[in-house]
Amino acid sequence: MPHIIIKGMNIVDVQKISKQLLDDLEIIIDCPREYFTLEVAESTFIVDGEKVVKDPFIQINWFDRGPEVQDKTAATITKHICSAGYKNVEMFFIVLERDKYYENGKLL
Numbered sequence: 001m002p003h004i005i006i007k008g009m010n011i012v013d014v015q016k017i018s019k020q021l022l023d024d025l026e027i028i029i030d031c032p033r034e035y036f037t038l039e040v041a042e043s044t045f046i047v048d049g050e051k052v053v054k055d056p057f058i059q060i061n062w063f064d065r066g067p068e069v070q071d072k073t074a075a076t077i078t079k080h081i082c083s084a085g086y087k088n089v090e091m092f093f094i095v096l097e098r099d100k101y102y103e104n105g106k107l108l
Contacts, residue, residue: 001035001096002062004077007043009056013084014040021080028072029065056081058091063098 002025006014018038026033045054058077065073070093078089101108 001031001037001101002029002060003037003039005039005041005059005061007041007057007059008045008054009040009081009084009086011040011042013086014038017080017084021077024076024080025073028076029062029069055088055090056086058089059094060091061094061096063101064095 022033022036022038025036043057045052058081060073060077074091074093077091081089098108
């Protein structure tokens with residue numbers, strides 16, 4: 001944890017930014033690299049019956065780390081995505097409750 005789900009980006013672009021992105025997030029979030037999951041979800045966006053290109057849409061599932069860390073995380077993810085040539089990035093955080101999170105059938 002955290003689990004970062006990226007929609008609306010080319011997988012090759014995500015691969016190019018992934019190492020430095022995780023290097024930076026590892027420091028900001030203060031958790032080991034192996035705890036991160038970076039997922040690219042293939043998405044097709046439709047408007048009025050037509051396939052369209054939309055801005056990247058990022059979902060971060062994680063345990064609450066406070067507003068300062070959340071702001072730094074959002075800024076860092078945005079910086080790296082923009083460096084890959086995307087102009088706008090939408091993002092939202094889903095805060096998971098520790099008393100509802102299980103790993104291998106055991107409460108974490």
